[in-house]
Amino acid sequence: DSGVTQTPKHLITATGQRVTLRCSPRSGDLSVYWYQQSLDQGLQFLIQYYNGEERAKGNILERFSAQQFPDLHSELNLSSLELGDSALYFCASSVEGGFSYNEQFFGPGTRLTVL
Amino acid sequence: ILNVEQSPQSLHVQEGDSTNFTCSFPSSNFYALHWYRWETAKSSEALFVMTLNGDEKKKGRISATLNTKEGYSYLYIKGSQPEDSATYLCAAHNNNDMRFGAGTRLTVKP
Numbered sequence: 001d002s003g004v005t006q007t008p009k010h011l012i013t014a015t016g017q018r019v020t021l022r023c024s025p026r027s028g029d030l031s032v033y034w035y036q037q038s039l040d041q042g043l044q045f046l047i048q049y050y051n052g053e054e055r056a057k058g059n060i061l062e063r064f065s066a067q068q069f070p071d072l073h074s075e076l077n078l079s080s081l082e083l084g085d086s087a088l089y090f091c092a093s094s095v096e097g098g099f100s101y102n103e104q105f106f107g108p109g110t111r112l113t114v115l
Numbered sequence: 116i117l118n119v120e121q122s123p124q125s126l127h128v129q130e131g132d133s134t135n136f137t138c139s140f141p142s143s144n145f146y147a148l149h150w151y152r153w154e155t156a157k158s159s160e161a162l163f164v165m166t167l168n169g170d171e172k173k174k175g176r177i178s179a180t181l182n183t184k185e186g187y188s189y190l191y192i193k194g195s196q197p198e199d200s201a202t203y204l205c206a207a208h209n210n211n212d213m214r215f216g217a218g219t220r221l222t223v224k225p
Contacts, residue, residue, distance in 0.1 A: 002159070043204065043215035058212055103161040104149070 003027065004093050004107035012113045018079040021110045025072055025093030031055065032074040033094070033104055034066055038087035049074055050096075078112070086114045117141060119207045121216035128195050129224055135191040136219040138205030142186035146208040150179055150190055153202045153218065162190075162203075195223040 003026035013019055025032050034046040036059075045058035049068035060066075063081075068074040078085060088109045094102035120139045128134050140148065150162040163172040168183040176193045192199055202218040 042217050043206075045213045045215075056213075103164050105161060106151075106153075106159040 002105040002107065004091060004105050006089075006091055006107040006110050008110060009108070010111045010113075012115065013081060014115055015081055015083060017081050017114075018077065019081065019112065021076040021078070021089050021091075021112070023074045023076070023091030023093075023107060025074070025091075026105055029093035029095050029105070030072065031094045031096065031102070031104075032068055032072070033092040034060075034074070034076050035090040035092065036087045037090060037109070038084075043090070046076070081114045083114050086112055088112075117207060117209050117212045117214040119205060119214045119216040121203075121205060121219050123219060124217065125220040125222070127222045127224065130195060130197060132195050132223075133191065133193045134195055134221065135189050136203065136221075138188045138190070138207070138216055140186050140188075140205075140207035140214075141209070142183055144209040145183045145186070148181055148188050148208070149206040150188070151204045151206070153204045159204075190219075192221070195221070197223045197225050199223050 005024045007022045031050045033048045035043050037043045046060040047066050048056040052068050063079050066076045088111050090106050090109045092104035092106045094104045096102050122137050147166045149164050152160040152162055163179045165181040170181040172179050178191045181188045200223045202220045204215050204218045206215045
């Protein structure tokens with residue numbers, strides 16, 4: 001158990017809808033990272049927040065957004081959902097904000113199915 | 116484009132065998148390389164973070180080396196055990212992106 005929690009575990013929704021995924025980092029970690037893992041794309045980095053501020057951005061669609069709250073939990077908002085957004089969404093946390101140098105600890109993921 | 120490749124895709128070994136696999140990445144603008152032991156639906160384990168050319172790191176029976184000039188890292192497992200069965204992912208960072216490889220799926224047969 002990494003100490004990173006994600007809710008919900010599973011989410012089934014329809015195209016065009018909007019969902020929110022939640023992540024609580026390990027106690028003491030200030031950075032949260034979001035990843036998308038789909039069958040054909042592997043694990044893709046989406047975005048990183050550090051202590052409430054966006055720190056790094058990867059392959060995140062404009063329909064997706066994220067934020068990190070004062071208590072350091074983070075939410076990933078996915079809107080205008082398409083069938084291709086069906087994937088596992090992982091979050092990870094690390095102690096510091098350095099994008100490259102810190103070990104990241106992954107949560108168990110949220111499986112999103114868009115019908 | 117940060118293209119990270121891992122080989123082999125899958126590996127089957129007998130308990131007690133030593134094994135190794137490779138992560139290749141572009142050497143330009145390299146920042147760091149991560150190795151993870153990954154099991155879907157369970158939490159992953161961060162194995163190593165390496166940044167310097169020639170880095171060697173060890174954690175129990177698992178070790179890794181890094182060559183940033185030629186763009187590769189090796190992960191070694193000595194005396195494989197069935198509990199080592201997992202997917203081993205590497206992730207490379209450059210100055211503005213991070214990419215994961217597709218992983219090497221290791222199966223250790225008792």
